[in-house]
Amino acid sequence: MDFDLRERTLLLVVGGSRAYGIHRATSDVDVKGVGVPPARYLHGFAHRFEQADGKDTIRDAFTDLLTDADERRAAEEQGLEGTVFELRKFMSLAAEANPNILDVLFCRDEEVRLSSLAGRRLREQRDAFLSTKVRHTFSGYAMAQLKRIVGHRQWLLDPPKGPPSRAEHGLPEQTLIPADQLAAATAAVRKQVDRWELDLSGVPAATVEHVKESVSRAVAEIGSALRLDEQDARWLAAARTIGLDDNLVEAMRREREYESAARRWRQYRDWKASRNAARAELEAKHGYDTKHGAHLVRLLRMGIEALRTGRVVVWRGAGGAGDAEELLAIRAGAWSYDELMAWAQEAERELQEVGGSGVSPLPRAPDREALDALCIELVETVLRDGVVR
Secondary structure (H helix, E strand, C coil), X not given: CCCCCHHHEEEEEEEHHXXXXXXXXXXXXEEEEEECCCHHHHHCCCCCXXXXXXXXXXHXXXXXXXXXXXXXXXXXXXXXXXXXXXXXXXXXXXXCCCHHHHHXXXXXXXXXXXXXXXXXXXXXXXXXXCCCCHHHHHHHHHHHHHHHHHHHHHHHHCXXXXXXXXXXXXXXXXXCCCHHXXXXXXXXXXXXXXXXXXXXXXXCHHHHHHXXXXXXXXXXXXXXXXXXXXXXXXXXXXXXXXXXXXXXXHHHHHHHHHHHHHHHHHHHHHHHHXXXXXXXXXXXXXXXXXXXXXXXXXXHHHHHHHHHHCCCCCCCCCCCCCCHHHHHHHHCCCCCHHHHHHHHHHHHHHHHHHHHCCCCCCCCCCCHHHHHHHHHHHHHHHHHHCCCC
């Protein structure tokens, strides 16, 4: 990147827990922005720019735009995070109802730290990005939090004793399959799995998500009957379809199991080494990652709100959703693990029910042609006039 990031940024906001109103004094400062690079990055092929991140890059460009309290935190090691997205990538993600991107458009004006005329125009058109696709994206992000909660809880209650051995998976110290043969067989299986991917080009985005979700659920149910997870069920079916020898399939299955166990061990080791001490204490006390729990609740509530009202409410404090204190309490351990799981199951059911009922004021998909015209307008404005504050 050989241009001034600050000069090419048309919108910058403070995001994360501070935008939600559930931050603490020790919370990181997370900024998100949108920029348009010089014309050579748009018209040529030798230069590429999709986003800029990295603590030093962001600190050098934007620290002076923060409030005094935020600047003090940002000056500390690991205290500042952020990303500036190229406008076209940002708009593409927003049109897909990415929750983290929608936060930039729907946060309060108080969180905006920099905005040009083009940046204001972008936020003025924020409703045009919304669709019932939030049903899938907010659910997906929430379920990712749930997966982490369940995985970390397993580590808390029954931590791995050490790295897995090949013998535990019925494997000799050296692989039974020559490396080139294993690579060729693996590539063939992956190719077959790819062939099963549905061609949904031209299908509305909301329908695509529904079809993929239905197929995934069906495969997961089949895998459950076979005592396999969804990925393993697809893999085994593909291996059998292309006619691999049963002995080879079994050896490959064991190698996959060993690699999966080794990966889980590395993830556990990294998680244990990188945990914040205060957060680790809360996890040990309450039996699950309460920070993930608070974000799980927030995401499901925001998704339901958007589907019912057609609005994304980022600010959770007074004047917004009004549940900031409850979210902070959840983060502090007010809900037990069982209470959180029961609530999440019911909220997910409500989210899917509202999203599929046809009562939402949101369209099934955004008007992509209108958004494309807006993108062209903003890019041409910036290239013609520069980023005018």
